[in-house]
Amino acid sequence: MKKNTWIAIAICIALTLLAIDGSTGWGWADYRPLRNFDYFGLGVxxxxxxxVLIRDKIKGEA
Incomplete structure (x- = not known):
């Protein structure tokens, strides 16, 4: 995979961890489940x- 792909993976993982941390608190704050806009943002x-991965695979750039 290209360097940009690894950067995108890191960003998606960081966003996921930040959303989970911000919503659930992972024990250091009051627990509150993920909200709909958290799911929407992560899903998008x-x-x-x-x-993008599928597009690159079809174009043969991967």
Missing amino acids: SWLLFIG
Whole structure:
């Protein structure tokens, strides 16, 4: 995979961890489940990333 792909993976993982930490607190704050906009934001970022991977695979750039 290209360097940009690894950067995108790191960003998606960081966004996921930050959203989980901000919502659930991982024990250091009052627990509150992930909200709908958390799911939406995470879903959009991961789906677009997967779409880019598929596009690159079809074009043969991977």
